[in-house]
Amino acid sequence: MKYFLTCGRLIACWLLAISCYAEDFAGLVKNLNAESFAEKSAAATALYQLDDPRVLPTLKAMQEGNLYWSSESSQPVIGKEVGDKLEIHSCIEQTSLGAVDKSQLEKIKINNGLRRELRGLVAGLELGAKDPAIRQQSARNLIKNPDESLRAPLVAALDQEKNNSIREIMRVALASIDMGSSDAALRKTAVATLADALQPEAIALLEKASAKNETGQYIHEDTEFATSSEAALKAMQAKVDLFKFLENCFFGISLGSVLLLAAIGLAITFGVMGVINMAHGEMIMLGAYTTFAIQQLFPQWMQASILIAIPAAFLVSGGVGVIIERTIIRHLYGRPLETLLATFGVSLFLQQLVRTYRANNVAVVAPDWMSGMWQINGALSLTYNRIYIIVFSVLVLVLLALLLRKTYFGLQMRAVTQNRAMANSMGIRSSWVDALTFGLGSGIAGIAGVALSQITNVGPNMGQQYIIDSFMVVVFGGVGNLLGTLFAALSLGVVNKFLEPFAGAVLGKIMVLIFIILFIQWRPRGLFALKGRFVED
Amino acid sequence: MSTPFVSTYLWGDKGSRYLLIVLCLLGVGVPLLNWLPPENSFLHVPTYMVSLLGKYLCFAILALALDLIWGYCGILSLGHGAFFALGGYAMGMYLMRQIGDRGVYGNADLPDFMVFLNWEELPWFWHGFEHFGYALLMVLLVPGVLAFVFGWLAFRSRVSGVYLSIITQALTYALMLAFFRNDMGFGGNNGLTDFKEIIGFDLQATSTRLVLFVLSVLVLMLAFCGARYITASKLGRVLVSVRDAESRTRFLGYRVEHYKLMVFVVSALLAGIAGALYVPQVGIINPSEFNPLNSIEIVIWVAIGGRGTLYGAVLGALLVNYGKTYFTSGIFAEYWLFILGALFVVTTIYLPRGLVGLKEQWANGKLATLFKNTTRAKVAS
Secondary structure, three states: OOHHHHOOOOOOOHHHHOOOOOOOOHHHHHHHOOHHHHHHHHHHHHHOOOOOOHHHHHHHHHHHHOOEEEOOOOEEEEEEEEEEEEEEOOOOOEEEEEEEOOOOOEEEEOOOOHHHHHHHHHHHHHHOOOHHHHHHHHHHHHHOOOHHHHHHHHHHHHHHOOOOHHHHHHHHHHHHOOOOOOOHHHHHHHHHHHHHHHHHHHHHHHHHHOOOOOOOOOOOOOOHHHHHHHHHHHHHHHHHHEEEEEEEEHHHHHHHHHHHHHHHHHHHHHHHOOOOOHHHHHHHHHHHHHHHHHHHHOHEEEEEEHHHHHHHHHHHHHHHHHHHHHHHHHHHHHOHHHHHHHHHHHHHHHHHHHHHOOOOOOOEEEEEEEEEOOEEEEOOEEEEHHHHHHHHHHHHHHHHHEEEEEHHHHHHHHHHOOOOOHHHOOOOOOEEEEEHHHHHHHHHHHHHHHHOOOOEEEEHHHHHHHHHHHHHHHHOOOOOHHHHHHHHHHHHHHHHHHHHHOOOOOHHHHHHHHHHHHHHHHHHOOOOOOOOOOHHO | OOOHHHHHHHHOOHHHHHHHHHHHHHHHHHHHHHOOOOOOOOOOHHHHHHHHHHOOOOOOOHHHHHHHHHHHEEEEEEEEHHHHHHHHHHHHHHHHHHOOOOOHOOOOOHHHHHOOOOOOOOOOHHHOOOHHHHHHHHHHHHHHHHHHHHHHHHHHHOHHHHHHHHHHHHHHHHHHHHOOOHHHHEEEEHEEEEEEEEOOOOOOOOOOOOHHEEEEEEEEHOOOOOHHHHHHHHHHHHHHHHHHOOOHHHOOOOOHHHHHHHHHHHHHHHHHHHHHHHHHOOOOOOOOHHHHHHHHHHHHHHHHHHHOOHHHHHHHHHHHHHHHHHHHOOOOHHHHHHHHHHHHHHHHHHOOOEEEEEEHHHOOOOOHHHHHHOOOOHHHH
16 A cells, blocks of 8 residues: 555656656755746755655755755755854755865745745654654744644645544644634634633633723624633633642652652651661762762763663662761660761761761753653643653662561561560560661662752752751651551642642641651651550650 | 858859859959950950950859759750840840931831831831830830740640740740841841941940949849759759659649749740840841751750759850861861861760869769660650
8 A cells, every 4th residue: 555655656756756856855856946936946846756754954945944955966955053163965866075164055945925835845854844843843933923824734734633632733724824824613623623622722712812901892893712711721721720730740740759759767767776867968968969960970871871870879878878878876775865966977078078078969860761751631741751750769768678577587576666675675676776777768768869969959958958848747647657657748748739829838848847856746756657655665 | 141041052063153253353353354354465455355255154154954854854855046036135135226317228117128128117126225224124014924825825734845945946946037027127048237236335335344243243143043942942953853754743732834934934034134135235136046056056065064963054155166166267267167066966975964073073083974874764764
């Protein structure tokens, strides 16, 4: 079938080519430099009929006034201004011909009529292009600048289009052209189409159509049209609000998952050992710097750097955690307030250490597969890095839950959490469990640092930004309880996001802090406190 | 104060006696040395040094306030800087109103930053601050009421230990965020500064600075005696028992939360007074005073000096702040945080009683006691 189509096109081209006295692209493209505009137009139309990828850049360059005639190679070339010179590009061989002086080239002139015609041809080509990205972009451009003259190629392209999401955009583009049409019936269908669309441009068009003057009369003379536009606008606003709500939820959950990653290690060390680790934020920082160091050491593996950094950061932060436990915290068990001070000293030390390595913030590169966004519809789009972080934090949580529930180490850890003296007497070496637990908590903080390096600045002070938030999560959720931490992190994240539009980011945060301070009065051991006598002092 | 109190707890106690003597010498000596010897003399104490020492003394009052609750009642507040800063802001607002029309914009009613923000009139909470008495009242009232409400809520529901530390930290963090906002009406980021005079005296004048210094010495001595009185009384005994065995004290019939609340409010008042003395000597108050880091630093002064002794807290505040000035201005600026970090670690592990407990610790066979203590504590938990 495809073969026959191609054959058909070839025959058509051949027929056209005969009429232009030229056989192929190379011949036709030279005709663009013909004497009269009529001949140029004929050549452009003939080119349009060819199924050749070289046509689009050539016609586009011609429309934008970037097509030149090179008498040296006697062919048209596409020029790009670089300083005083023009960097030229052959239309036929698609190769760069280097930079030349402007005087060696002659611009292929076009007039307004031809420009209009070319715009139609270019739009038609773009709308029918093989690359879906070009088709989509072209349709989007049409929504922004509706042009009645491009209606015909758009309708044709819409008939051919198979991709649903692009069809949707093209229909909006068609509607945005029809909104300005003189035909009342066309306008009516356009309003109906726009009512289903969620593009911001569609809102603007409907607003324009239903605009009122000072006396409350519709400006548009067709009152029926204006009323239906207004109704459509209202219906659409409700939908946009819904998607805004969903987007807020998404951002809240993403913020919550960041909090979860940052707090979960703290919840473990606090829960098992009763130790407040003020250097926890610095473990996050170390993880982020590990990511940076790996990108510096292995620039050739940039795309995989994050994946390498995850285990590396776990080992670095976890190792530092074990060292801190063995050298400092070990001496301070049973004195939680002193531990708090000593680990704070460690945090100052680590911050300054990093500052001597790199004084300022460092730039961690995001790999290509993490950038960009997922455009669900006109009103809702989700960035990939945040989606990955949500998925990642859930993964970490699940793995940790498995570790705690299904492994022997987890069993020991839970035993020590619940009753240290009893666990000791049952033969568990609680000092080893402590060291490994502290290492685990710190290592998870390191992993959190890898994730955070993708969404915030990496600098010596980054740990401090998260330490208080992490404490809030742990205190809110209850100590030593993964479910509590998950619930607390997500709810704090979502509440924070929803407060932002009403109260502003800072005031929202203050409100959350005050809420937690008051909440603690009601439940001094958090939302999901461990029950039993051992929690009393 | 009865005579036995003075003879036993002030004069009879070695540390307290030395501290009071040193403070007396400072209060008399520094103004004299600033006043009598000529400018270029070896003995001359320059005016900036007087203000610097005054600043240290304010920090010493603050450390005293913290030692009162941490050393004697076991309440580790990581937000004491908040009460200090609130006292400072109350004084700063008075000093701000004293500027009058001498500001950059020459507005007699509104401070410069409000003119800058296009505000039409003074917010309600700024009214009254043109009177010195009212400002002094606020210096006590604002930190006092905040401490009362916060402490009443926290102690009543038996929030204690690290939980209390964390929420005090949250309190000062929330206040910091709030004061950073321009809309709050406290000068936002820049805080309050460019003060001109206090009750008619030029703040830049040497005499004013000397008076403020002597005032700081006197307040510190008074605060010390007051704190000593509290801790030596029966009330102080109850506080110590709350620190060491809260549940047991409660079971013996003491209303633990009332004792805690009382000492917490007293401590906050002291911190507020320290802030109010601090602002005219330093000439600025801004939201970074609320930074949780500052509050933790107060704790380290007390820990290094030796908690639960009061004079240790004063000593620690003076020493650490002198060290900070010395190191951050010299070639060691980069290493200051290393030193401070190391101080935190070394003090908590090796000097549980701080510098003032060093001698006793040495006499008891160096660090042997420390390890004995930790093992016991571990078993107990």
